[in-house]
Amino acid sequence: MRSAASAPGKVILFGEHAVVYGKPAVAVAINRRTTVTLEDSGEMRIDIPSLGISFTGESGTPAGGILDYIMRALELYHDGSPLRVRVDMEVPAGSGLGSSAALTVALIGALDAYHGREAGPDDTASRAHRVELDVQGAASPLDTAVSTYGGLIYLAPDRTVRRLSADLRDSLVISSTHRSGNTAEMVASVRERYERLPEVMSMIMDATEMITRTACRFILENNLEPLGELMNINHGLLDAMGVSTPELSMMVHEARAAGAAGAKITGAGGGGSIVAFCPGTAGSVAEALGRKWNTLRAEFSSEGVLHL
Incomplete structure (x- = not known):
């Protein structure tokens, strides 16, 4: 079988x-x-x-x-x-x-x-x-x-x-650090910070929710232009949660300098990857990031789990 x-x-x-x-x-x-x-x-x-x-x-x-x-x-x-x-x-x-x-x-x-x-x-x-x-x-x-x-x-x-x-074709660039992130450890670290500073962390989570809802509204309106700026703000909040690293921040800023409309950590952080939103500039952003880090131009996939 x-x-x-x-x-x-x-x-x-x-x-x-x-x-x-x-x-x-x-x-x-x-x-x-x-x-x-x-x-x-x-x-x-x-x-x-x-x-x-x-x-x-x-x-x-x-x-x-x-x-x-x-x-x-x-x-x-x-x-x-x-x-x-x-x-x-x-x-x-x-x-x-x-x-x-x-x-x-x-x-x-x-x-x-x-x-x-x-x-x-x-x-x-x-x-x-x-x-x-x-x-x-x-x-x-x-x-x-x-x-x-x-x-x-x-x-x-x-x-x-x-x-x-949404039409996200040829607009996403992913770049990975040389250090893997550990999801369980990063989730635990955010939880510990939440327990130490519940009022502050609650405000950060509420602000993240507002960004996400706003992004969803723009996507439903087929207006993708504001997504980059919203990603930049989201990255700042992830940094405030304590999940960024100097290398991830460097990658984010280099992506923006190379022409990305926005860039942020994607996933748990502590290592791992960033995603850059690059409508019209994906090639130059991928080239710039690829000089130092593992970089790929990600394509949107409409298919989920497939039985082969």
């Missing part, structure tokens, strides 16, 4: 970290996917070539990093029989591009096909979110929703998902 599924990575345009506290967020699926292939096996085996991971049942129980998501999903949604799990990642781990969500959604899709289960996207996203919650301790449903549905997503405070329409 063999089954396979893939799911896209994502870029958060507005609202990361605030979304953990019930605020809205806007994110977009990108054409970098993670594919999970399952096959019958005489022993448990996990292979992730891009990370140099090759685990067999004789090695004990795998743990740490992205392996925690695989093991938790298998505990919840598999019957315990030995499998070979192969993960092919175009979404770099720790990059802030939703690698764990893409992996989890693709694995659940492959497991559903393997067991002959039929599941709608709402159910898939919900189960993937449970895995992220169990592993991270705190997680919004945003990443798993984007990897499940694809497209441009607005996650409302009541956790309903709304698909938006």
